[in-house]
Amino acid sequence: MITTTTWQHTFTNYQNINNINPTGHQHLKIFQPLATKRIRLQLNNLYDEIPLQISKLEIYIDPQDKKTVTLDGNIDFQVEARLIEWSDWIDFDIPENSFLNIDISSPNQTIHSVGMTISNNLIETDLTDTAIPKYFFGVSGIQINTAQTYKKIAFFGDSLTNQGNFSAPLSKDLEKDFQIMTANYGIAGNRLLRPGHSTSPWSDSFGEAGFTRFDHMLADYQPNIVIFMEGINDLLHPGTGSPITELPTAKAIVTAIRILKEKCRQHDAKFVPMTITPAEGNSNDNIAGWNYEKESLRQAINSELRQLPHVIDLANLTSENNQLKPEFDCGDHVHFSVTGGKIIAQYIKDQLIRKKMV
Incomplete structure (x- = not known):
């Protein structure tokens, strides 16, 4: 057995x-x-x-x-x-x-x-x-x-993954329709490049940097496919609890993602990155979490991500005028609504089928 x-x-x-x-x-x-x-x-x-x-x-x-x-x-x-x-x-x-x-x-x-x-x-x-x-x-x-x-898919990311509004209905569909097992490796507040470091009372829960915990996921779960979506907190947190000096360059984010892609290749796993969805209008303790510089970084990162194989362009699906479309917005201008999550789940499922991954 x-x-x-x-x-x-x-x-x-x-x-x-x-x-x-x-x-x-x-x-x-x-x-x-x-x-x-x-x-x-x-x-x-x-x-x-x-x-x-x-x-x-x-x-x-x-x-x-x-x-x-x-x-x-x-x-x-x-x-x-x-x-x-x-x-x-x-x-x-x-x-x-x-x-x-x-x-x-x-x-x-x-x-x-x-x-x-x-x-x-x-x-x-x-x-x-x-x-x-x-x-x-x-x-x-x-x-x-x-x-x-059975084939295994790991969903790796931050709160957008952890909350389950897109990952849970997608997991259930993949498990029922294709008998593909799934695991949720999302952590709310998680950043790709840095561990939890914030004045927020939730700082301890933000976890170690996604870049390092990715190795634990690969070793422990040994997935066949990794659906990856991180980077938005690397842009959101600086200036809203974390020092603004921690705002990364677009090159740093893209380089890290390319390294994770290579790690997946070494573990014979397909790496499916998703573009960073918008956050314009979000605030934390009445401090604006988004500005022109952060939006420019998001656009630059996504432009590079769109060049990667197997990419799923979630930003294009969910964005209008650099904001979340109302049907995807739970109300805080960052996280997905239940309805929006189901639309996203179906979109990703269709993309995986089109890419012949399932």
Whole structure:
């Protein structure tokens, strides 16, 4: 049998969030595209300084048929600080294209190793409002036993990827229609060239520079295709929490992206870059995040990206007069709306089919 990752979502260091688990219980539903008879969960405590105590962890499709997840044979266990561990394998029948329910009981109320989503397409929490970020802890990946290998796509980027408004519906379509497994390696606030360094209370969660964490993704996930979209935060953050001196040149961004493309080639993975979408009109704490210089940089970067093979020109799809078209704008002039995300997902899917990647 072959071990196959059917769901993976990047956790980051939300040091500014306290009492994420006030009730001591968390319920998740996570889409599972493949049928299986054995499953295990990735248990994530990577950014906390104390163990994550798990008093009970159960999975089920039917509430009348729950399975207890164990670690080293123990029902009540802990995930040590700064570690990621895999649970024991559990014998469990899961039908294809189903939602796996996960119930976690933990006495830890403040947990900083956390994932985030806005979309409900792949991950459902007790919150269902599509305008509200949903934070979850404990489980960051799912693996199953399969009889064959499956192609894998990694979505790598910042909040535009992490929130899931385009990546989650696209993932679900790719998994259901083509049996291609996907993973979300987006981190909100992430920059390509620099780690989190800001006066923002969210600075710790911005993560290490995309340029260096890209290597971890390639080694850990070993994707066949990487759909890449980063660079907008390298332009947005300087002057709005980060020093304006950190504003990069267009050459620096393009050079870094070309290096990532070469790294993908060395790992026998296709690199699919996407152009940087607009951010005119965005502000942070009433400070304008965009100006003429930043727009000129975006245009220069995109001009170079359009010369790369396999590029998907998302900027051209979503832009009008250097601004997000209303149907794509969630309201902050940077992030995608639910409706816009679905349009983008279909566009990328059509492009991947046209490029004969799926």
